[in-house]
Amino acid sequence: MSHEIFMPALSSTMTEGKIVEWLKNPGDKVERGESVLVVESDKADMDVESFQDGYLAAVLMPAGSTAPVGETIGIIVETEDEILSVQKNNKTVKIQSDENKKDIQLENKSEEVSVKSVKTAKREEPKNNKVEEKIIKNESQIDASTANSSSRVIASPKAKKLAAQNGVDLTKVRGSGPHGRIQAEDVLKAKGQPTAVPWIGEGDYSAGIINNQVAKSITKEIGNSFGKPGETVQFNTLQKAVNKNMESSLGVPCFRVGYSIKTQNLDNFYKKVKQNGVTMTAILAKAVAKTLNNHPQVNASFSENGIKYPDSINIAIAVAMEDGGLITPVLKDPSKTDLFELSREWKDLVKRSRSKQLDPDEYSTGTFTLSNLGMFGVDRFDAILPPGTGAILAIAASKPTVVANDNGSISVEKVMQVNLTADHRVIYGADGAAFLKELADLIENSPDELVT
Amino acid sequence: MIDRTSILKQPNKISYFNEVLKMQEYYQKSIIQGDLSHDLVWIGEHQLCYTIGRGGNYKNILFSFNQNKFNLYKVNRGGEVTCHMPGQIVVYLVFNLKNYKKDLNWFLRKIEQIIINTLNYFEIKGSTKRGYTGVWCDDKKIASIGIGCKRWVTIHGFALNIDCDLSNFNKIVPCGIEGCLMTKVSEFHPNLETFDVKRIVKKFIESEFNLNFVSE
Known part of the structure; x- marks a missing residue:
C-alpha cells in the first residue's frame, strides 16, 4: 500500500508552497507523526508529518522547489519491499536542487562574499523561473515513466471500479491526474462516455448526471x-445504537422545510478546486x-433546562458503514x-x-448534521433528527431541471x-x-467565498 | 467562545537564545501531546546572536560563521537570517492554532497588527509591505517575524528593535532583503525604556488574540 504526501495548505490564501528541506531520504x-x-510559505515554516508507519519511497519534488497545494x-x-516498485514508477528526484547546492558551495567561500557581490533583491525572479522549469522537467519525466514503462497501474479507486464495470483496460488509459494517475474521468473518456464530471457526493460514486449504465451498476453493488x-440476523452493536437514536426522535416534534438551490456556480467552483483535493462534502x-x-x-438544541447554544459549530456528516449501521464523523468548526x-x-x-478508528470525540460532538444522498441521484428525501441536536439537512442530487422564471x-x-x-x-x-434562504444565496452566488 | 489562556513569561535578565529555544520546544511538545492546554507567551531580550531559518540563504551572512565567533543558530522557523541583542524585544508565541484559526497567514498578519498597534501607541507609524513580512517605518525595518509550526502548534515569533546597536545588522543582509535598512523605536523616542514597550506589547497580544494570561 502506498500513501501520497501532499503539499499542505498552510493558510487559506496559499496556492503553492516551497519545500525547504526533506528531513528524510528515500x-x-x-x-x-514523525x-x-x-x-514554507511567507515567513512561516511547517513540519509535514507522516500519517503512518512505513518508509519514504519517493521524493517527487526536490528541496527548494515550489509545488501547488494538494500536489x-x-x-x-x-x-x-514496496520501495523498489514505487521508485521504479516514480523517478525520485534529487533531494537537493542544484540551486541549493550552489548555495552550499558558496557557504564555504563565505569569507570572500562581500556586500558588493550579493546581488540585489531582484534575483528572486530568475530563481523562481528556474525552479518552475525544474518542476516542469520533473513532471514530464514522471509522466513519461508512468505512461510507457510501468506494469503497475496508478489509478484512483473510483477509476479502478469504473474500469472494471465498463471493461476498460487501465494500462491503455492515459492518466490526467498528478504524475499520470488515472482518474475516473480518464476511464469514462476512454470508454467514450460523456465526460460531464459527476460533481456531487463523496468518494466512490458519481452523482449529478448519472448515466443509466453507471447507475445500474451502482444499484447492483450497493x-x-x-x-x-x-x-433473521441480529443487529450489530452499531445498528443497535443507530436504532436507539432514531427511535428517540419519535419523541421530538419535528417539522420539515425544503429549498431548491441552483448549482451552476457551485459546480464551476468545484471543478476548479477539485484538482487540489477538495471534496464536495467539505x-x-x-x-x-x-x-x-x-x-x-x-445550531441550538433542546435540553430540559432550556435552549442550549453550543460553544462552536460542529458539522456531523452521516457515513454508511459497509457492514450495516452508520456513523457521523464531525468536522469541528469548519468555518474556521x-x-x-x-x-x-x-x-x-x-x-x-471505515476502519472503526474514530475517537468518541470525533463522531459524537456534532451540533448540526448533514446527510447527503446526492451521489445516488436521489431527487429528494428527508432525514431523521439525531438526538441532542436541533436540525439535520438532507441533500439530494443536483439535476438539470426545467425552471419557470419570474x-x-x-x-x-x-x-x-x-x-x-x-x-x-x-x-x-x-x-x-431564513437559514435555507441564506445558504441558497451563498451556494448560488458566492461559492468562491468558501475557500477561506 | 473557546477559553484561550496563555502562560506569560517575562524574565528580567537577558536570556541566551538556545536556552529559550529549548524551553519553547518543550512547551510546543507538551501542547502537541495534549499535556498542556495553555499557550505560552515569552517576552524578553537576548544576548547578541544571529539566527537563520531552515530555508535561509547563507549568502546573506556576511561574516565567517565557520569560526562561530558570533553565535549563529540554524533554527526551525521560516525566514532568513536575523540578529538578536539586548535592547531588542523578542516575543515568542507558542500557540495551539487549532484554538484560533488553522491559518499561518492569518497568524502572521495578527502578529504584524500587534506590532503596529504597539508602535501606534507611542505615536510611531508602522506599516506592512506586501510580500515582505515584518513591520516597517517608512523604508526602514523595525520588526522582524519568523514562525515555525508543527501540528498547528507554533514556535518563535517576532523581534522589535527598541534601543539596540543596529550596527550588528551590518554583518548580515537582514531577512535576505538587499539594501534593507533597520531602524529602532529610540530613533523616534529616545527616552523610551524597553520595559514600557514590553508592557504595551503584552496588552496588544492579549487583545488581538483575545486571550487571558495566567501564571503557571
Whole structure:
C-alpha cells in the first residue's frame, strides 16, 4: 500500500508552497507523526508529518522547489519491499536542487562574499523561473515513466471500479491526474462516455448526471443485504445504537422545510478546486457552517433546562458503514478552517471511520448534521433528527431541471433540493426558512467565498 | 467562545537564545501531546546572536560563521537570517492554532497588527509591505517575524528593535532583503525604556488574540 504526501495548505490564501528541506531520504523508515519534510510559505515554516508507519519511497519534488497545494510531493509505503516498485514508477528526484547546492558551495567561500557581490533583491525572479522549469522537467519525466514503462497501474479507486464495470483496460488509459494517475474521468473518456464530471457526493460514486449504465451498476453493488433470504440476523452493536437514536426522535416534534438551490456556480467552483483535493462534502459542510454563524438558533438544541447554544459549530456528516449501521464523523468548526485542510480532515475521518478508528470525540460532538444522498441521484428525501441536536439537512442530487422564471421564460438549470428537519421546540419555521434562504444565496452566488 | 489562556513569561535578565529555544520546544511538545492546554507567551531580550531559518540563504551572512565567533543558530522557523541583542524585544508565541484559526497567514498578519498597534501607541507609524513580512517605518525595518509550526502548534515569533546597536545588522543582509535598512523605536523616542514597550506589547497580544494570561 502506498500513501501520497501532499503539499499542505498552510493558510487559506496559499496556492503553492516551497519545500525547504526533506528531513528524510528515500528509503528511510518513518514513524507515524514523525516529520518528513518542511514546507514554507511567507515567513512561516511547517513540519509535514507522516500519517503512518512505513518508509519514504519517493521524493517527487526536490528541496527548494515550489509545488501547488494538494500536489503529490512524496510517497510513503508500508513495507520495505514496496520501495523498489514505487521508485521504479516514480523517478525520485534529487533531494537537493542544484540551486541549493550552489548555495552550499558558496557557504564555504563565505569569507570572500562581500556586500558588493550579493546581488540585489531582484534575483528572486530568475530563481523562481528556474525552479518552475525544474518542476516542469520533473513532471514530464514522471509522466513519461508512468505512461510507457510501468506494469503497475496508478489509478484512483473510483477509476479502478469504473474500469472494471465498463471493461476498460487501465494500462491503455492515459492518466490526467498528478504524475499520470488515472482518474475516473480518464476511464469514462476512454470508454467514450460523456465526460460531464459527476460533481456531487463523496468518494466512490458519481452523482449529478448519472448515466443509466453507471447507475445500474451502482444499484447492483450497493443494494446490499446483511442476511440470506429466510434468515433473521441480529443487529450489530452499531445498528443497535443507530436504532436507539432514531427511535428517540419519535419523541421530538419535528417539522420539515425544503429549498431548491441552483448549482451552476457551485459546480464551476468545484471543478476548479477539485484538482487540489477538495471534496464536495467539505464544501457543503463549510457552506452550512458559514451560514450557521449567522443563524445560531438553527445550531441550538433542546435540553430540559432550556435552549442550549453550543460553544462552536460542529458539522456531523452521516457515513454508511459497509457492514450495516452508520456513523457521523464531525468536522469541528469548519468555518474556521480553509477548504483544502478541511477536505483532508474529512478524507482522514472517512478513512478512519471505515476502519472503526474514530475517537468518541470525533463522531459524537456534532451540533448540526448533514446527510447527503446526492451521489445516488436521489431527487429528494428527508432525514431523521439525531438526538441532542436541533436540525439535520438532507441533500439530494443536483439535476438539470426545467425552471419557470419570474419573467415567464423557461430555462433548464441544475437544481439541488435540500430539506431541513428541525426540532420545533427550538427552531421555528421562520428560523429554518431564513437559514435555507441564506445558504441558497451563498451556494448560488458566492461559492468562491468558501475557500477561506 | 473557546477559553484561550496563555502562560506569560517575562524574565528580567537577558536570556541566551538556545536556552529559550529549548524551553519553547518543550512547551510546543507538551501542547502537541495534549499535556498542556495553555499557550505560552515569552517576552524578553537576548544576548547578541544571529539566527537563520531552515530555508535561509547563507549568502546573506556576511561574516565567517565557520569560526562561530558570533553565535549563529540554524533554527526551525521560516525566514532568513536575523540578529538578536539586548535592547531588542523578542516575543515568542507558542500557540495551539487549532484554538484560533488553522491559518499561518492569518497568524502572521495578527502578529504584524500587534506590532503596529504597539508602535501606534507611542505615536510611531508602522506599516506592512506586501510580500515582505515584518513591520516597517517608512523604508526602514523595525520588526522582524519568523514562525515555525508543527501540528498547528507554533514556535518563535517576532523581534522589535527598541534601543539596540543596529550596527550588528551590518554583518548580515537582514531577512535576505538587499539594501534593507533597520531602524529602532529610540530613533523616534529616545527616552523610551524597553520595559514600557514590553508592557504595551503584552496588552496588544492579549487583545488581538483575545486571550487571558495566567501564571503557571
